[in-house]
Structures are given as C-alpha cells and as structure tokens.
Amino acid sequence: MANSKTEPEGRLPLTPAVFHVLLALAGGERHGYAIMQEVAESTGGQIKLGPGTLYGTVKRLLAAQLIEESDERPDPHLDDDRRRYYRLTGVGEKVVRAEAQRYADIVKLARGKKLIPKPA
Amino acid sequence: MLAASRTVYGWLLQAYPPTHRAEYGPAMAQLFRDQSDDAWTESGGWGLLKLWLRVVPDLIKTSIVERFAALSERKSMPDKIASLVQPRTVFLRIFMAVFLLSVTLSVIITNILPETYASTATVRLENDQPSKNYDPYFIQTQFEVIQSPSVLNRVIDRLKLNVQWGKKYFAGETLKSTETMEILKGRLSLRPIGNSALVGITCYSDDRVEAASIANGIATAYRDYREESRIESGSAMPQRALVQITDRAEPGIKPVRPNKTTDVVMGAIWGIVLASVIGGVSVLVVLGLRKRRTSKMTAG
Numbered sequence: 001m002a003n004s005k006t007e008p009e010g011r012l013p014l015t016p017a018v019f020h021v022l023l024a025l026a027g028g029e030r031h032g033y034a035i036m037q038e039v040a041e042s043t044g045g046q047i048k049l050g051p052g053t054l055y056g057t058v059k060r061l062l063a064a065q066l067i068e069e070s071d072e073r074p075d076p077h078l079d080d081d082r083r084r085y086y087r088l089t090g091v092g093e094k095v096v097r098a099e100a101q102r103y104a105d106i107v108k109l110a111r112g113k114k115l116i117p118k119p120a
Numbered sequence: 121m122l123a124a125s126r127t128v129y130g131w132l133l134q135a136y137p138p139t140h141r142a143e144y145g146p147a148m149a150q151l152f153r154d155q156s157d158d159a160w161t162e163s164g165g166w167g168l169l170k171l172w173l174r175v176v177p178d179l180i181k182t183s184i185v186e187r188f189a190a191l192s193e194r195k196s197m198p199d200k201i202a203s204l205v206q207p208r209t210v211f212l213r214i215f216m217a218v219f220l221l222s223v224t225l226s227v228i229i230t231n232i233l234p235e236t237y238a239s240t241a242t243v244r245l246e247n248d249q250p251s252k253n254y255d256p257y258f259i260q261t262q263f264e265v266i267q268s269p270s271v272l273n274r275v276i277d278r279l280k281l282n283v284q285w286g287k288k289y290f291a292g293e294t295l296k297s298t299e300t301m302e303i304l305k306g307r308l309s310l311r312p313i314g315n316s317a318l319v320g321i322t323c324y325s326d327d328r329v330e331a332a333s334i335a336n337g338i339a340t341a342y343r344d345y346r347e348e349s350r351i352e353s354g355s356a357m358p359q360r361a362l363v364q365i366t367d368r369a370e371p372g373i374k375p376v377r378p379n380k381t382t383d384v385v386m387g388a389i390w391g392i393v394l395a396s397v398i399g400g401v402s403v404l405v406v407l408g409l410r411k412r413r414t415s416k417m418t419a420g
Binding site: 032033036048050051052053054055056058059082083084 | 136148150174179180185
C-alpha cells in the first residue's frame with residue numbers, strides 16, 4: 001500500500017498561499033519578489049503575500065521537497081545577483097497538478113449544480 | 121521615510137528565530153525593500169502606510185509560527201528546550217516584541233498621517249420669534265440649518281470649492297456641488313459653547329488658511345441666510361442681528377491631528393494590552409507543549 005504522504009494526493013488540499021506559490025513557479029523559476037508579484041497579478045490583487053508568509057511558505061516547500069533553490073544566477077547587469085531563485089521539483093509539479101485537478105473537479109461539481117455558469 | 125521604513129523592518133526581523141533569520145532574513149528584507157519601493161512610487165506616504173498595515177499582521181503571525189516551529193524542531197535537545205520554553209522567558213520575550221512593535225508602528229503611523237488644522241468661528245444666535253415660549257430645540261434646529269444646502273451651497277460657490285477641491289484631490293476634475301457638500305460636511309463640527317447662545321463652527325483641513333476661510337465662510341453664509349429669511353417672512357426687525365459673528369476663525373498655528381504624543385501613548389497602552397494577551401496565550405501554548413512532552417516521556 002502506497003504511503004499517502006508520498007502520493008501527490010496525500011498532500012492535498014494545499015493552503016491558498018502554498019498553491020499560489022506553486023502555481024507561480026509552474027511558469028518557470030522565479031525569485032521571491034517575482035513570486036509575490038505573480039500571485040498578486042493572478043489573483044487580481046486579492047492575495048498579496050507579505051515577506052513573512054512568502055518565505056515561511058518557501059521554507060516549508062523546500063523542506064517538503066516540492067521546490068528547490070536554483071543554482072543559476074541572473075546576469076548581474078540585468079538583476080540583483082543576490083536574489084535567490086526557486087523552481088518546482090518533479091514532486092512539486094505533480095502536487096500542483098493534482099491540486100489544480102481537484103479545483104477543476106470542484107468547479108465541475110459546482111457547474112453541475114448550476115452554482116456557476118458553463119463557459120461559453 | 122523609505123529608508124526609515126526599511127531600517128525599522130530590519131529591526132522587526134528580530135521577532136523571528138535566529139535560524140530562520142539567518143536563512144531568510146536578507147531575502148525578506150530585500151522583498152520588503154522592493155514592496156516599499158512599489159508602494160512609494162504608487163501612492164507615496166499613503167502607499168507606505170497601506171504596506172505597513174499589511175506587513176505588520178503578517179510579521180506578527182508568521183514570527184509566532186516560526187518561533188513555535190523552531191521550538192518543536194529542538195525537541196531532541198531536552199536541556200535546551202527546558203531553558204527556552206520557560207513560560208516566564210517566553211512571556212517576556214513575546215511581550216517585549218509585541219510592545220516594541222506596537223510603539224514603533226504608532227510612531228511610524230503618526231509621522232506618516234497627513235497633518236490636519238482646525239479653525240473655529242464663533243457665532244451668537246438669536247431666536248427670530250422671541251415672543252414665543254422657550255424653544256428647547258432651537259440650537260439643534262439651527263445646527264441643521266447651518267449644515268443645510270441653503271447655507272453650504274453659498275460657501276461652496278463663494279469659495280469656489282468645486283474647482284479648488286477638484287484641483288487638489290481629483291486631478292483637476294471639477295466636482296459636483298453634492299460631492300463637495302459631502303466632503304464639507306465631513307470636515308465640519310458644530311458645538312454649543314457652555315450654557316449660552318454661542319456656537320462654535322469648526323472646520324478641519326490640511327491647509328490652515330483654508331480651514332479658517334471655510335469656518336468664516338460658513339458663519340457669514342449662515343448669517344446672510346438668516347437675515348434673508350427674516351426679510352422674506354416679513355417679520356419685524358429685531359433690535360439685534362439674528363446671527364452675530366463674535367469671533368472670526370484664524371489659521372491654526374499647530375495641527376490638531378495627528379497628536380503625536382497622544383498617538384504614541386495610546387500605541388504604548390494598546391501595546392501593553394495586546395502584548396499581555398499574546399504573551400499570555402503563548403505561555404498557555406508552551407505549558408500545553410510541556411505537558412504533552414512530559415506525558416510522552418512518562419509513557420515512554
């Protein structure tokens with residue numbers, strides 16, 4: 001029997017902060033400020049991660065091996081080379097896919113109950 | 121202001137446990153720098169204030185979470201835990217952190233808030249129907265008259281407030297009189313003076329001269345309105361004017377808001393209350409953790 005913690009579904013549901021950070025990193029590796037901006041933009045400004053929440057989430061995601069720190073550094077002329085970049089691990093990608101699918105199932109259920117309209 | 125904010129945030133990072141601070145402190149400080157740059161570029165001091173109002177609860181919540189996470193990570197070192205989780209030590213540390221945070225925040229807010237000046241014109245009211253019995257509602261009725269469109273529209277027209285406030289607050293777009301009146305009412309305060317027929321008309325503004333000219337404008341407009349109403353109603357001329365401006369408003373020397381001393385003292389008082397509550401809750405959590413650990417050791 002598979003350990004529920006080793007399966008992506010065993011780690012669900014994710015907290016909104018964790019899900020949005022993973023979603024931001026699904027678009028490629030990013031540093032903290034870029035993650036914060038991406039989350040604010042994708043949620044229409046509804047979720048604005050503070051430094052404490054962002055780096056607390058990053059710390060837990062690193063510990064859970066859902067993300068990893070990238071060794072690559074940007075060109076110092078283009079960006080601050082002290083910035084730390086993060087990217088999804090293979091497991092992280094599976095988990096964010098599973099969570100997105102879970103949301104999709106919920107949306108499907110809500111549509112079935114006519115709580116939200118069907119897409120045109 | 122930006123530099124001061126960054127320095128204060130750097131100090132506040134002390135609220136996090138040393139390991140977390142060593143690992144993520146510089147990155148958090150850098151993120152705050154980026155956010156404060158954005159907030160300042162977007163809305164100046166107001167943007168910075170909004171950022172602080174978001175960052176402080178985030179800092180309090182996450183620093184407590186990280187402190188407890190750090191404690192639970194050290195469960196394998198019983199001696200260290202024993203020294204770290206002394207309820208008194210926990211209470212004092214959290215109390216000091218929350219108290220300092222509250223005082224620092226009140227100092228920042230009181231320095232960021234725009235200054236407001238107040239000017240008061242004093243008028244003496246006479247009842248235009250002195251033959252009638254004493255009217256206990258006379259002053260309240262006159263307060264409503266002073267705040268009515270009949271009086272305030274005169275002030276708006278005479279001082280050209282639709283244009284002036286449009287330029288000042290709405291990027292040059294001339295306001296409608298109804299909009300200006302709402303703003304004006306929000307800046308107006310009426311107060312009977314003691315047990316007399318005198319009423320203070322106080323106006324608040326970020327411009328000391330404007331505060332005085334609006335207070336005087338309202339007093340004059342109200343006086344004119346009462347005189348015109350009397351002529352229109354054809355009532356007999358009384359010996360005295362119905363409204364006498366006894367003191368004209370003068371521009372204030374010092375702003376009435378923010379009152380920096382009061383704000384900081386209030387911040388300190390709230391800090392003590394908040395710090396006691398959070399410190400108390402933290403002690404209860406620590407005692408709960410110790411009890412659980414003792415039970416586990418006993419069971420083991």
